[in-house]
Amino acid sequence: MRQRITAVIAIVVLAGLAWWLPQVRRSLTRAVVTFDAKAMDPAPLPGGGGPGLARVARTRVVLIDGLAAATARTLPAMSALCKTGATLDVEVGFPTVSLPVEVALWTGLTQQQTGVVYRSSRPLEPPLDRHGIPAQVPGSWAVAENYGYIVRSLGFARVEPAADPAKSSKDLEPAAWITQWQARALEAVKSAAPLAFIHILRVDTAGHKHGIDADYARVALEADAILATLHAADPTARWFVLSDHGHIATGGHGGEERHVRHVQGCIAGPGISPSRGSLVHIVDVSRAIADSVGATLDPASRGRPLSAALVNPLTEDQGVPPMALGSGALAIFVLVAGLAVSSLGVRRWWLVPWWFVIACGTLIAIRGLPSLSTPMIYKPEGRDMYLTWLPALVIAFLATWIGSRRTTLGRVLIAQLALPFAAAAAAITAAGAWPTVLGEPVAPVVPYFTAWMSPLILMAAHGSAAVALGVLATFVPRWFGRPEPAEPPRSEPAAG
Numbered sequence: 001m002r003q004r005i006t007a008v009i010a011i012v013v014l015a016g017l018a019w020w021l022p023q024v025r026r027s028l029t030r031a032v033v034t035f036d037a038k039a040m041d042p043a044p045l046p047g048g049g050g051p052g053l054a055r056v057a058r059t060r061v062v063l064i065d066g067l068a069a070a071t072a073r074t075l076p077a078m079s080a081l082c083k084t085g086a087t088l089d090v091e092v093g094f095p096t097v098s099l100p101v102e103v104a105l106w107t108g109l110t111q112q113q114t115g116v117v118y119r120s121s122r123p124l125e126p127p128l129d130r131h132g133i134p135a136q137v138p139g140s141w142a143v144a145e146n147y148g149y150i151v152r153s154l155g156f157a158r159v160e161p162a163a164d165p166a167k168s169s170k171d172l173e174p175a176a177w178i179t180q181w182q183a184r185a186l187e188a189v190k191s192a193a194p195l196a197f198i199h200i201l202r203v204d205t206a207g208h209k210h211g212i213d214a215d216y217a218r219v220a221l222e223a224d225a226i227l228a229t230l231h232a233a234d235p236t237a238r239w240f241v242l243s244d245h246g247h248i249a250t251g252g253h254g255g256e257e258r259h260v261r262h263v264q265g266c267i268a269g270p271g272i273s274p275s276r277g278s279l280v281h282i283v284d285v286s287r288a289i290a291d292s293v294g295a296t297l298d299p300a301s302r303g304r305p306l307s308a309a310l311v312n313p314l315t316e317d318q319g320v321p322p323m324a325l326g327s328g329a330l331a332i333f334v335l336v337a338g339l340a341v342s343s344l345g346v347r348r349w350w351l352v353p354w355w356f357v358i359a360c361g362t363l364i365a366i367r368g369l370p371s372l373s374t375p376m377i378y379k380p381e382g383r384d385m386y387l388t389w390l391p392a393l394v395i396a397f398l399a400t401w402i403g404s405r406r407t408t409l410g411r412v413l414i415a416q417l418a419l420p421f422a423a424a425a426a427a428i429t430a431a432g433a434w435p436t437v438l439g440e441p442v443a444p445v446v447p448y449f450t451a452w453m454s455p456l457i458l459m460a461a462h463g464s465a466a467v468a469l470g471v472l473a474t475f476v477p478r479w480f481g482r483p484e485p486a487e488p489p490r491s492e493p494a495a496g
Contacts, residue, residue, distance in 0.1 A: 021461035048308030066204025068246035085268025108301030238269035255371030278313030338422015345415030359389035400470025
């Protein structure tokens, strides 16, 4: 009877975890893309001083959203313009999401300093004030091809397209705007506005739809032709040509991959001699724009004068913010503790949680390393992920079913689930996500570990379900009246 009660409790608890953990995963994913993070220090960027760019009458900034560096090098108009000025490799920081990167561009503060780390389809309300560059420039003008909420967040005096009054994240009359926006962009460039910003979105849209393929290259050429037309309208202005991130090969961005973080850009026009620079940070480009229009960056900005940035480039991963020491140490402790507890239950080689090892291996082999660039991380049901490890759950079921007949149920549960739960808890700890789990509206966005939270939590949920089924399979025959094996006859004790 005691075994049956224990089995019932185990099945109920595991079934509850199998239901609850996917809800936790969904809430964490929503928090990542919705909320801001707590402001903190940026990655340790290099310093340097020196003369900045001279102020000019007209500055023009064209940002081709989602343009990968390798593709940028193939574009004829962009390449020709960049050859007349300073060609740069630009580190956009982490995460590699459009609004946070563009906030960094127009404030000189990294994503960690502003706390704006994702904000999918959520404009800044109110927009950037005079801490940003655009609000300091009377007559500044921004025109976006699509998703105008991004440029409406940046503090420009004039912004197009206008917002839908019913929902500020939506554009007003998008179908009509798509036929008008290039003419409006051309008008902005040809105007006397001291600062004009043109945001071209189509390349990013193609990247999300197709990945980096022939269609992506074709659309990039379209954007390049638009750039050529814009530049021809005011060739004597100072031009900044930039991107805010690249794409992974299959389409997607947001993570810490180098080819997503590192983009190509250039500065051309008055006062810019032809040169080829090494890796600079997006906040260095922000400083160059600020100098060009006579604006002042926030004192906390790490943006350097262009001359200093060119002679003291970043290392390849210097723009990735380090994990907080305390969170990292605690996460390691949680994982080691999980391994230690798991070893208490693993008394036979077949009790090792092989299903978890195989689940992680097949996920990486089939879908690649999880990162904030991989769309599977965000999908509510997680189907793209769990289809890769479903066969491994059979191993968890069998190990539980066989193990429960040969050792104690507690030992089996520990052996199969301690490590998966510890791994999920360690990822949550490293991402600083426990306050979010408890309901605090904060985005737990850190490199590597935020992305790993999603599959690890789902694996723990599915492992709980498989182990619960294994326990159920072990005890069902007894519950349904299967006779217990008869005890062997015992001899009577000898008299006297």
